[in-house]
Structure formats: structure tokens, C-alpha cells
Amino acid sequence: GAVVSQHPSRVICKSGTSVKIECRSLDFQATTMFWYRQFPKQSLMLMATSNEGSKATYEQGVEKDKFLINHASLTLSTLTVTSAHPEDSSFYICSAKWQNIQYFGAGTRLSVL
Amino acid sequence: KQEVTQIPAALSVPEGENLVLNCSFTDSAIYNLQWFRQDPGKGLTSLLLIQSSQREQTSGRLNASLDKSSGRSTLYIAASQPGDSATYLCAMRDANAGKSTFGDGTTLTVKP
Numbered sequence: 001g002a003v004v005s006q007h008p009s010r011v012i013c014k015s016g017t018s019v020k021i022e023c024r025s026l027d028f029q030a031t032t033m034f035w036y037r038q039f040p041k042q043s044l045m046l047m048a049t050s051n052e053g054s055k056a057t058y059e060q061g062v063e064k065d066k067f068l069i070n071h072a073s074l075t076l077s078t079l080t081v082t083s084a085h086p087e088d089s090s091f092y093i094c095s096a097k098w099q100n101i102q103y104f105g106a107g108t109r110l111s112v113l
Numbered sequence: 114k115q116e117v118t119q120i121p122a123a124l125s126v127p128e129g130e131n132l133v134l135n136c137s138f139t140d141s142a143i144y145n146l147q148w149f150r151q152d153p154g155k156g157l158t159s160l161l162l163i164q165s166s167q168r169e170q171t172s173g174r175l176n177a178s179l180d181k182s183s184g185r186s187t188l189y190i191a192a193s194q195p196g197d198s199a200t201y202l203c204a205m206r207d208a209n210a211g212k213s214t215f216g217d218g219t220t221l222t223v224k225p
Binding site for chain 1: 155156157158159162202204210211212213215216217218
């Protein structure tokens with residue numbers, strides 16, 4: 001089956017630093033990738049949708065300059081949390097779409113100290 | 114503001130039972146509605162996607178329905194199995210604002 005690899009699975013960083021999360025589709029080409037955020041004991045939130053070679057479409061309320069998304073190839077999308085602060089601590093999940101089905105990465109737990 | 118509600122928050126059933134999970138939304142101007150399952154340590158799986166023009170979608174033992182007029186979607190699971198134990202999430206995509214809103218999920222436990 002289609003596999004989406006997300007790296008790292010967990011990252012701890014200091015406040016003010018930037019963190020990059022990678023999302024790769026291992027055995028298929030994904031023209032569309034999604035980034036989600038999940039707060040502890042809360043529901044999921046779609047952050048943005050990215051199409052290969054074009055700018056990401058951000059959901060309402062999501063800061064574009066804070067959460068930089070790059071989808072430079074059909075198998076890789078990255079999310080960079082710039083100047084991270086403790087309130088950015090969360091579980092980030094990526095998803096890649098193939099043949100009209102979404103496949104999800106295992107998620108990245110970000111903790112900002 | 115779109116609100117998506119899933120009731121109950123938790124459900125426990127014996128193996129073999131048919132069950133229904135509910136998802137309610139406040140704005141009927143939807144683009145699509147999607148059901149997911151989330152397994153601890155295994156991540157998310159997309160189950161079914163219903164477009165605004167559709168009334169239901171089926172995949173194996175799962176059937177999802179959509180009633181825009183009443184603001185409801187249901188996920189029917191037939192002949193439940195312990196492997197169905199997970200948290201089930203619904204997400205509604207707004208047709209106007211282009212925003213997706215998730216419910217808080219129903220945590221299902223199927224006892225052998």
C-alpha cells in the first residue's frame with residue numbers, strides 16, 4: 001500500500017528557533033499534500049493544502065509566515081515552523097493524496113521549550 | 114462559525130454489533146464531509162469522503178450517509194470487530210469559506 005513517511009517523529013527545540021518537518025510519499029507521486037495540527041486532547045485542524053510546484057493554500061487563521069510550506073517535488077513537502085514558541089507545541093500530521101485517497105504520515109510531536 | 118459535533122464522545126459495544134456514529138454540523142453549505150479513524154501510535158486513516166451532491170458512500174462494512182438539510186452525517190459500521198476500536202473523526206469542509214472543521218471524535222471500543 002501507499003506509504004507516507006514523516007520525519008522527525010519527535011522534536012524538541014528552544015523558543016525562537018525554526019523547525020523543519022519533512023513529509024515524503026515513498027511509493028507514489030502526490031500532487032497534493034496536506035498539513036494538519038492536533039492540540040492535546042483537542043480535535044484536528046487542517047492548516048494548509050499544497051500542490052506540487054505552486055504556493056500552498058492556507059486555511060483561515062493560519063499564519064503563512066509562521067508556517068512555511070514547500071512542496072518542491074511530487075514526493076516531498078516540508079513544513080517549517082519559524083521562530084517557534086511554546087504555543088506552537090503540538091502534533092503535526094501530513095497527508096498525501098494519491099488516486100483520490102489520502103494517506104497519512106505518523107505525525108511529528110513538536111515541543112518548544 | 115461552523116461547528117461540528119460528534120456524539121457520543123465514547124462508545125463501547127460487544128463484538129458483532131452493528132453501530133452508528135453521529136456527526137452534526139451547523140452550516141448546511143458544505144463542500145464535502147469526510148470520516149477518518151485515528152489509532153494511537155498508528156496515525157490517521159481516511160475512511161470515506163462524501164461530496165455535497167452525494168447522499169452516501171460505502172466501503173466494505175462501512176457506510177457513511179449525508180443529510181444536508183438536517184445537518185447530519187452518520188457512519189454505520191456493520192458486524193463490528195475488535196480491530197474497529199479507534200477514534201472516529203468527521204470533518205466538514207465549508208463550501209463558502211473553504212475551511213475544514215473537525216469534530217472532537219468518538220472513541221469506539223469493541224469488546225471481544
